[in-house]
Amino acid sequence: MLQVSERIAALSPSETLAMSQKSNELKAQGIDVINLSVGEPDFFTPDSIKEAAKQAIDENFSFYAPVPGFLSLRKAIVEKLKRENKLDFSPEQIVCSNGAKQSVCNVLLSVVGRGDEVIVPAPYWVSYVEMVKLAGGANVIVTAGIEQDFKITPQQLEAAITPQTKALILCSPSNPTGSVYTQAELKGLADVLAKYPQIIIIADEIYEHINYIGKHESIAQFENIRDRTVIVNGVSKAYAMTGWRLGWIAAPQWIASACNKLQGQYTSSPSNIAQKAAEAAYLGSQDCIETMRQAFERRRDLIVQLASDIPGLKVRKPKGAFYLFPDCSAYLGKSFKGKVIANSAELAMYLLEEAHVAAVGGLAFGAPDCIRFSYATSDDQLTEAMRRVKKALAVLA
Ligand code: PMP
Ligand code: GLU
Numbered sequence: 084m085l086q087v088s089e090r091i092a093a094l095s096p097s098e099t100l101a102m103s104q105k106s107n108e109l110k111a112q113g114i115d116v117i118n119l120s121v122g123e124p125d126f127f128t129p130d131s132i133k134e135a136a137k138q139a140i141d142e143n144f145s146f147y148a149p150v151p152g153f154l155s156l157r158k159a160i161v162e163k164l165k166r167e168n169k170l171d172f173s174p175e176q177i178v179c180s181n182g183a184k185q186s187v188c189n190v191l192l193s194v195v196g197r198g199d200e201v202i203v204p205a206p207y208w209v210s211y212v213e214m215v216k217l218a219g220g221a222n223v224i225v226t227a228g229i230e231q232d233f234k235i236t237p238q239q240l241e242a243a244i245t246p247q248t249k250a251l252i253l254c255s256p257s258n259p260t261g262s263v264y265t266q267a268e269l270k271g272l273a274d275v276l277a278k279y280p281q282i283i284i285i286a287d288e289i290y291e292h293i294n295y296i297g298k299h300e301s302i303a304q305f306e307n308i309r310d311r312t313v314i315v316n317g318v319s320k321a322y323a324m325t326g327w328r329l330g331w332i333a334a335p336q337w338i339a340s341a342c343n344k345l346q347g348q349y350t351s352s353p354s355n356i357a358q359k360a361a362e363a364a365y366l367g368s369q370d371c372i373e374t375m376r377q378a379f380e381r382r383r384d385l386i387v388q389l390a391s392d393i394p395g396l397k398v399r400k401p402k403g404a405f406y407l408f409p410d411c412s413a414y415l416g417k418s419f420k421g422k423v424i425a426n427s428a429e430l431a432m433y434l435l436e437e438a439h440v441a442a443v444g445g446l447a448f449g450a451p452d453c454i455r456f457s458y459a460t461s462d463d464q465l466t467e468a469m470r471r472v473k474k475a476l477a478v479l480a
Pocket of ligand 1: 181
């Protein structure tokens with residue numbers, strides 16, 4: 084019989100991308116949908132970065148690049164890690180990929196095998212658990228609810244560790260919650276991990292610069308786990324470059340070499356043009372980062388204020404990234420025209436169809452009581468979106 088592999092049959096499609104696609108389909112039919120589903124900056128890539136890409140085309144950067152990326156780009160990333168994070172890496176420890184998404188997957192495929200467990204704090208970014216499944220590993224979900232600011236404690240972490248634990252995926256600032264671990268909280272986790280030398284720490288720092296409480300803290304700063312921590316980052320969020328597809332890892336040499344080998348048989352390097360653009364992003368003026376951060380902070384304040392005004396939504400002020408992740412459980416089990424809205428995915432679908440606001444139900448993030456709104460859009464759109472959501476929720480009975 085013609086059928087897909089068990090691996091693909093077991094894989095769930097990306098809910099963030101699915102909701103965004105549905106929203107685009109409705110838009111194509113002429114419906115005025117406000118898309119707060121997919122998380123990406125609404126800004127254009129800065130001109131100086133675009134110029135570098137144009138120049139790369141004119142200078143014939145059209146041949147295969149080294150699998151982990153041009154040395155000049157990896158050196159620029161090494162410099163960035165030194166300058167911004169006070170961390171020392173060599174260019175051989177950097178592997179550039181087609182987005183941080185591929186970077187996370189490369190690492191999981193490189194270190195996780197059948198029977199291995201990966202600790203994934205929930206709420207989590209949709210793709211982590213699917214990638215763990217692809218690697219043949221088992222997800223061990225550690226849940227941190229809204230009452231603990233969606234952050235796991237050292238005690239919870241330690242209780243989840245078994246002899247089979249191979250890795251922990253930590254995302255701070257977090258998608259979907261917007262929570263940010265403090266230096267002291269990260270130290271608490273690092274001190275637990277220090278006792279279990281078989282665990283690889285995958286630190287997803289793609290929202291590093293979208294932080295409203297101060298400077299970015301990386302768990303890689305702690306010496307006791309430094310030699311088994313992999314930093315994942317990229318240009319998508321910091322420089323408004325989601326479509327350029329350029330992410331990277333800074334990793335222990337053996338993991339970088341494994342990802343290099345994997346990529347060498349799979350995708351080779353990311354696009355040369357994106358690489359030259361990313362190099363310009365890291366070497367050029369960093370002013371755009373602060374400009375965008377300030378815009379996101381203003382929008383954060385706006386959406387928190389508007390959503391707090393909606394009865395029944397439990398809103399927590401996010402400290403980073405550009406997502407609001409309110410608890411919407413007061414509305415689950417209610418009905419519209421006799422049809423029960425049983426879970427947050429159905430609530431997101433109801434909001435899309437009736438309010439024409441696209442959001443993503445928390446179920447896909449391992450948080451069935453919540454719903455995610457991306458606020459990386461204009462103040463006007465946010466104001467109108469929350470007006471519509473309030474009105475649509477009010478008619479549920
Ligand atoms: N990690 C997290 C937490 C994200 O939100 C995203 C954005 N989708 C990624 C990784 C992947 O980013 P990229 O666009 O670089 O693949
Ligand atoms: N980070 C974005 C999100 O979570 C991108 C979508 C994706 O790659 O899944 O919406």
